[in-house]
Amino acid sequence: MSMRVVVVGAGITGVCAAEWLRRDGHAVTLVDRVPPGDRGQASFGNAGLLARCSVVPVSVPGLLAKAPGMLLDPDSPLFLRWSYLPRLLPWLVPFLRNGRRERMETIVGDIAALTNDSVEQHEALAAGTPAARFIRRGEYGFLYPDRAAFEADAMSYALKRAHGFTWEEHEGAALQARDPGLQPGHGFLATFPDHGWITAPGPYVAALAETFRAGGGVVRAAEVADVKPGTVTLAGGEELQAERIVLSAGIWSRRFAEGLGYTVPLEAERGYHLMLRGASHAPSHPCMVTAGKFVVTPMEAGLRLAGVVEFGGTAAPPSAAPVDLLRRQVRKVYPGLTWEEEESWMGFRPSLPDSVPMLGESPRAPGVILAFGSQHLGLTIGPRLGRMVADLAAGRRANLDLTPYAVDRFNA
Numbered sequence: 371m372s373m374r375v376v377v378v379g380a381g382i383t384g385v386c387a388a389e390w391l392r393r394d395g396h397a398v399t400l401v402d403r404v405p406p407g408d409r410g411q412a413s414f415g416n417a418g419l420l421a422r423c424s425v426v427p428v429s430v431p432g433l434l435a436k437a438p439g440m441l442l443d444p445d446s447p448l449f450l451r452w453s454y455l456p457r458l459l460p461w462l463v464p465f466l467r468n469g470r471r472e473r474m475e476t477i478v479g480d481i482a483a484l485t486n487d488s489v490e491q492h493e494a495l496a497a498g499t500p501a502a503r504f505i506r507r508g509e510y511g512f513l514y515p516d517r518a519a520f521e522a523d524a525m526s527y528a529l530k531r532a533h534g535f536t537w538e539e540h541e542g543a544a545l546q547a548r549d550p551g552l553q554p555g556h557g558f559l560a561t562f563p564d565h566g567w568i569t570a571p572g573p574y575v576a577a578l579a580e581t582f583r584a585g586g587g588v589v590r591a592a593e594v595a596d597v598k599p600g601t602v603t604l605a606g607g608e609e610l611q612a613e614r615i616v617l618s619a620g621i622w623s624r625r626f627a628e629g630l631g632y633t634v635p636l637e638a639e640r641g642y643h644l645m646l647r648g649a650s651h652a653p654s655h656p657c658m659v660t661a662g663k664f665v666v667t668p669m670e671a672g673l674r675l676a677g678v679v680e681f682g683g684t685a686a687p688p689s690a691a692p693v694d695l696l697r698r699q700v701r702k703v704y705p706g707l708t709w710e711e712e713e714s715w716m717g718f719r720p721s722l723p724d725s726v727p728m729l730g731e732s733p734r735a736p737g738v739i740l741a742f743g744s745q746h747l748g749l750t751i752g753p754r755l756g757r758m759v760a761d762l763a764a765g766r767r768a769n770l771d772l773t774p775y776a777v778d779r780f781n782a
């Protein structure tokens with residue numbers, strides 16, 4: 371049965387949902403105040419990874435003990451605007467509690483269930499469209515200063531292995547031969563096969579949205595003022611009526627979901643990128659520089675360094691220190707690296723304290739499907755979430771237990 375559907379938010383989550391809904395035969399309107407792929411979206415500036423093996427959340431056993439030292443260390447990738455701490459605490463406390471071993475292992479499974487087929491999900495959505503040219507298949511590497519640092523991450527690798535991921539290890543002359551730009555005589559690399567990346571995340575979202583539009587979908591440039599079952603109200607008062615509404619407005623979803631009666635402890639994990647144009651060297655595949663918790667990704671426009679976590683809400687302007695850290699750290703890894711131009715960017719990862727998204731609907735707001743909170747993995751899981759949104763809208767049974775992603779799980 372064809373329905374009218376309005377999708378609020380045209381980042382990677384909303385665009386994928388809109389396109390799968392359109393392919394199901396619905397009359398879909400995608401509403402956003404910025405054009406799909408705009409730099410105001412988290413989906414514009416990410417590291418481009420289809421990181422199916424990134425199943426271990428940020429909150430792990432021992433984080434609480436390590437965090438204060440990290441916050442005081444200028445070379446650490448964790449930043450906090452201290453004045454924001456009181457507002458962060460209601461999110462931070464359950465976030466840290468979710469790092470307990472047993473709970474974390476459950477979360478790893480909940481994440482893996484969404485990431486495991488991510489490269490294939492992107493290929494399936496983009497096949498035969500202009501978006502396909504942005505998808506690369508390849509390895510994903512984790513670069514350490516030395517083998518000891520890699521071994522200190524043993525828990526993470528054991529969890530990855532338990533979920534079917536295997537890796538190869540490279541060091542010494544073999545590592546130097548793989549990547550001659552690396553600091554000589556230094557380093558250890560673990561590479562995971564069968565991964566992928568997007569060579570221009572913003573244009574990729576734009577190309578998917580254009581595919582949606584060319585297929586008969588409607589893209590509306592408008593600010594959404596309110597969401598109620600059956601009605602999306604635009605700023606200015608125009609009302610869009612729909613049998614189904616999808617709320618996929620990234621970090622900005624909170625206000626609308628709370629208006630529908632949901633408890634939504636959604637926090638912005640601010641992340642940064644530094645785009646290096648005319649870089650003298652690029653690895654052949656994306657690499658996580660583990661000491662700086664950022665990824666070096668070869669992209670169409672140059673070399674992108676993206677990552678870092680800063681807590682400070684959405685209102686504060688970008689900070690200088692995370693970008694300085696990216697610049698310093700990349701020089702440690704690639705001492706001879708030069709570039710002609712650079713451009714920095716900050717965006718908001720929409721994160722819930724249990725590190726898994728909200729996906730589904732409930733009797734609180736019939737017909738309104740929530741799809742947000744993809745934290746560090748929104749690009750990776752976008753097409754998968756989009757497909758599941760279309761299944762939910764049609765009333766098809768998911769081939770996955772959706773309980774971990776339940777939209778009212780934070781309601782008392």
Ligand SMILES: Cc1cc2nc3c(=O)[nH]c(=O)nc-3n(C[C@H](O)[C@H](O)[C@H](O)COP(=O)(O)OP(=O)(O)OC[C@H]3O[C@@H](n4cnc5c(N)ncnc54)[C@H](O)[C@@H]3O)c2cc1C
Nearest residue numbers: 379381382383412413416417419594620641747748749750
């Ligand atoms: C530095 C960094 C690196 C990252 N690296 C990766 C990576 O390598 N791989 C990966 O999988 N993920 C990565 N991520 C995470 C990923 O980018 C996000 O999870 C994902 O982009 C979230 O997508 P989204 O569509 O939910 O939100 P967004 O892309 O932020 O889109 C939300 C949209 O909603 C719109 N909107 C909000 N409110 C309104 C309103 N009132 N009216 C109209 N429109 C509205 C906004 O304008 C926006 O366009 C990274 C994130 C960062 C910050």
